[in-house]
Ligand SMILES: NC(=O)C1=CN([C@@H]2O[C@H](COP(=O)(O)OP(=O)(O)OC[C@H]3O[C@@H](n4cnc5c(N)ncnc54)[C@H](OP(=O)(O)O)[C@@H]3O)[C@@H](O)[C@H]2O)[C@@H](O)CC1
């Protein structure tokens with residue numbers, strides 16, 4: 001699914017009105033209907049009065065239409081209007097349609113409506129039309145709302161936040177919503193950690209916007225979902241055998257971190273690899289062979305870390321990093337791998353840290369290498385980002401410069417492609433914030449890179465989607481707090497089964 005800019009969202013509005021031969025007021029009515037349905041489901045028995053705060057544009061128009069629908073459905077509703085010189089045409093249309101029984105007042109400085117504990121407030125002040133930082137009365141209303149113990153539902157966007165760029169004035173007033181209910185594709189703002197305190201839980205409602213416009217829209221941002229056909233795992237042919245699914249080599253582990261090698265190998269095996277060989281420190285042999293009997297094992301001359309690169313001849317893909325440590329000899333192994341490998345590479349964890357500490361190695365990265373940094377590792381490879389938007393710029397610049405795929409891990413993991421496109425992931429949960437989750441992802445990416453049927457971007461996006469889905473399946477059994485990385489490994493099979501076409 002594409003993620004559109006604020007400008008494209010406005011064009012989408014107009015394209016929908018034209019293509020479907022409806023009025024913009026009819027489109028607003030659809031939006032209000034969708035909001036109302038969501039509201040009925042979320043607050044089914046609410047008896048306290050609902051306060052709807054309306055700005056002067058179409059976001060306020062949505063609020064006025066919602067107030068009418070909620071009133072008709074039997075809710076107690078009150079409307080407060082932000083004074084402005086002019087209002088949009090659809091705002092005026094819905095102001096006229098508001099039943100006289102709904103109390104309406106103008107917001108005024110020094111006389112803002114009292115908001116008691118548990119009050120439900122709808123924020124329909126500003127949406128995608130926000131043109132400048134909030135000031136004056138609008139800023140005072142937002143501060144009043146944020147200071148109250150109210151449950152806030154933001155319409156389309158929390159007022160004060162932009163859909164696709166950092167706040168106009170950093171630290172300026174923005175509504176802190178418990179829920180944000182939006183229309184059409186999700187907004188970029190919803191996917192970034194810096195906005196989480198404002199957006200709360202977000203929901204997108206389908207209001208029948210013009211799919212043709214969305215298909216044509218030029219945007220670098222995408223949202224990957226379970227049903228997306230372009231990331232599915234192809235079914236295995238009847239005559240497929242282990243070479244079809246590839247032979248992978250995993251270089252992982254050091255003394256005290258053999259678990260990373262075991263977890264990565266487990267994920268690679270559950271990810272469907274044909275054959276797996278792990279190269280581990282000599283002292284890790286018993287641990288590895290005992291826990292992963294399905295894999296073959298090569299041992300390093302060093303007992304505690306990796307100092308040798310095996311012959312790469314037999315392998316279709318090589319992964320390096322989980323639990324590796326950062327010994328000088330290990331850095332030399334990484335350099336030799338980058339210089340000699342002719343098959344797909346997957347680079348994670350300490351192998352990324354070694355790249356960050358020896359930036360000259362970046363020039364050796366083979367095209368289509370998949371790197372899987374979390375934010376800290378990505379910062380070591382690039383620079384400290386000013387904010388989450390700047391980090392996305394750094395991501396796109398990096399993948400385009402090195403022609404590689406970067407899996408920037410987080411709650412909405414962003415997979416950056418060599419052409420500058422970015423695919424945010426939809427699956428996963430905070431239970432996955434547990435040691436070893438990343439090692440599992442590395443093993444899964446490695447399995448899918450060894451699979452001769454998938455390209456690098458497909459493999460990376462599918463691995464991230466399946467990894468998060470495995471996390472969701474596991475958390476349904478263990479709860480988020482009880483989730484361990486080993487549980488992720490156990491659920492990769494069912495996750496991939498659900499993603500197979
Ligand atoms: N796209 C869709 O799919 C659909 C979209 N819909 C809805 O339309 C919404 C977008 O509506 P919109 O374009 O009228 O903009 P909106 O957010 O109401 O603000 C504009 C008004 O605010 C004013 N203003 C701006 N900044 C200000 C400031 N800092 N301080 C003070 N004033 C400020 C600005 O005035 P001006 O800048 O001209 O002075 C203007 O009056 C969208 O979010 C969604 O809710 C649905 O109805 C249908 C489906």
Ligand SMILES: Nc1ncnc2c1ncn2[C@@H]1O[C@H](COP(=O)(O)OP(=O)(O)O)[C@@H](O)[C@H]1O
Nearest residue numbers: 409410411428429430432433435436437438439
């Ligand atoms: N809140 C969250 N929602 C979804 N996924 C998450 C969340 N927190 C962490 N994850 C996922 O868990 C993994 C953690 O990886 P990483 O930080 O490398 O862990 P480790 O180094 O312990 O293996 C990443 O794939 C990340 O996307």
Ligand SMILES: [K+]
Nearest residue numbers: 123126155157
């Ligand atoms: K709003």
